[in-house]
Each structure stands twice: as structure tokens, then as C-alpha cells.
Amino acid sequence: MFWGCEHHHHHGHHHHAGPRGPRGPFGRGRPGFGGGPPGWWGDWFGAPPLRADRGGVRYLVLDALAERARHGYEVIQAIEQRSGDAYRPSPGVIYPTLQMLEELGHARVTEAEGRKVYEITDAGREDLKANRDYVDAFYERFAESSWESFAEDISDVMKRVGSLMKMLRHAMRRGRLTPAVLARTVKVLDKAAAEIEELLGEDDDRRGGRRP
Structure with missing residues (x-):
């Protein structure tokens, strides 16, 4: 049951997570949305997936190279921009991936204006074409639910919860x-919580393709 339960969910690492401060009534961290989710936000609600799996980064890199030849930092920028600044792969991920793609023959090194850049090969384009669905699905997650819109929606919910608590305190005084x-x-709250739980359960069923 939602009301009166303690929530201790952990959703992995969150990119650009805000500073974590002393534990408050909603968990660790300070409220607010600047710079990413504070601790209590991630503990309660999680955050949109902000990382590519290890094997999938190569397809994001190939996608960036398919537009034009780039050096490593430009690949990072391209991925970050396409994700709406929500995902920024580290150099420690991108440069080894570029080296691997070169070894596979999916990218080659050339020079442009005196700088070493990587360009996609025909084999790389075939690899990207075969995995286009992964790339599109990865970026669609950010397009459909950017952190800013997600934060605004949840903020509306939390404002209503806060107003309810304020009303109860006022009535108690x-x-x-x-x-x-x-x-x-209690009966009203239990009924509302049950309906919300049902909505959340239906959402899980839709994502998992388990609708009757």
C-alpha cells in the first residue's frame, strides 16, 4: 500500500545528479531541479534512463559519424546534443569505442585541418543500418520524456501532495x-492510493506488452 509505506528503491547511477546533502523527509539531497535530480527525487521516482548500455554506445558513435567525420570530442558533443543535453558519454567510453570501430573496419582515421578525425566506412554504415532501431529507440526516450517536462509533471503532483499535507495540518491546529x-x-486516501496503484500497474503492463 502506498500510504505509510517506506520506499527504498535504487535506480542505479543518474547522470548529472545533484549534490547529495543531509537526509530530509523525502530522502537525501536538496529539493529543486537544477543540474539534475536531487537524491530524494531519484530515490522516490527514479529518472529517465540516461545511459547507453556498453554494447550500444558503438551505434551512437556510428550514428554521429554518419552525419560527418568528427574527432572524439565532437562525437561526445553530437550525442549530447541529440539527447537534449541529457546524456553526455565520457571520453573514457568514447575514445576506446572509436578505437574498437577502427579495428573492426567500421571507422577510419583521416586528417582534417591538421586534426585527426574519424569517418564511417561502408561496413560501419551497414552495422549502423542493422542497428538503427537501437539508436532511434535510445534517443526517442529523451524526445518523449525530457527531464524538464518530466520534472514539471512530477512537480505538479508533489505540489498537490504538499497542499494536502498543509490542509491537514491546518485542520489539526x-x-x-x-x-x-x-x-x-483515511478511507478517501486509501481509495485514491488504490486507484493510483492501479494506474501504475496498468502502465507497467503496457510497457511489458502484457495487456489482456
Whole structure:
């Protein structure tokens, strides 16, 4: 049951996570959205997936090279820009991937304006074509649910929860939370929580393709 439960979910590492401060009523971290999700935000709600799996990075790199030849830093920038600044692969991931693609014959090194750049080969284009679905699906996650819009939507929910708590505190100070009112309030909250849980369950079913 949602109400009164403790939530201790961990969703892995979050890119650009904000500073983690002392633990407060909603977990660690400070409220706010600047710079990424604070600790309590990630603990309660998680965050949009912000990392490519290890094997998938090569296809993001090939996709960046398919547009034009780039040096390593430009590949990082291209991926970051296409993800809406939500995912920035590290040099420690990109440069070994470029070297691997060169060894596979999927990219080759050339010079442009005195700088070493990588360009995609025909074999690389075939590899990218065969895995285009991965690349499109990866970036669609950011297009459909950018962190900014996600934060705004959840912020609306939290504002309503905060308003409810404020209303209950106000009623308690004025002596209006009688045993009878409390009992009815609990029933209303339980009903609302059950409906929300049902919505969340339906969402899981849709993602998993388990709709009847």
C-alpha cells in the first residue's frame, strides 16, 4: 500500500545528479531541479534512463559519424546534443569505442585541418543500418520524456501532495481532525492510493506488452 509505506528503491547511477546533502523527509539531497535530480527525487521516482548500455554506445558513435567525420570530442558533443543535453558519454567510453570501430573496419582515421578525425566506412554504415532501431529507440526516450517536462509533471503532483499535507495540518491546529473525520479521510486516501496503484500497474503492463 502506498500510504505509510517506506520506499527504498535504487535506480542505479543518474547522470548529472545533484549534490547529495543531509537526509530530509523525502530522502537525501536538496529539493529543486537544477543540474539534475536531487537524491530524494531519484530515490522516490527514479529518472529517465540516461545511459547507453556498453554494447550500444558503438551505434551512437556510428550514428554521429554518419552525419560527418568528427574527432572524439565532437562525437561526445553530437550525442549530447541529440539527447537534449541529457546524456553526455565520457571520453573514457568514447575514445576506446572509436578505437574498437577502427579495428573492426567500421571507422577510419583521416586528417582534417591538421586534426585527426574519424569517418564511417561502408561496413560501419551497414552495422549502423542493422542497428538503427537501437539508436532511434535510445534517443526517442529523451524526445518523449525530457527531464524538464518530466520534472514539471512530477512537480505538479508533489505540489498537490504538499497542499494536502498543509490542509491537514491546518485542520489539526483548528481542532477539526476528529476521530470520525480522520477515519473518513483515511478511507478517501486509501481509495485514491488504490486507484493510483492501479494506474501504475496498468502502465507497467503496457510497457511489458502484457495487456489482456
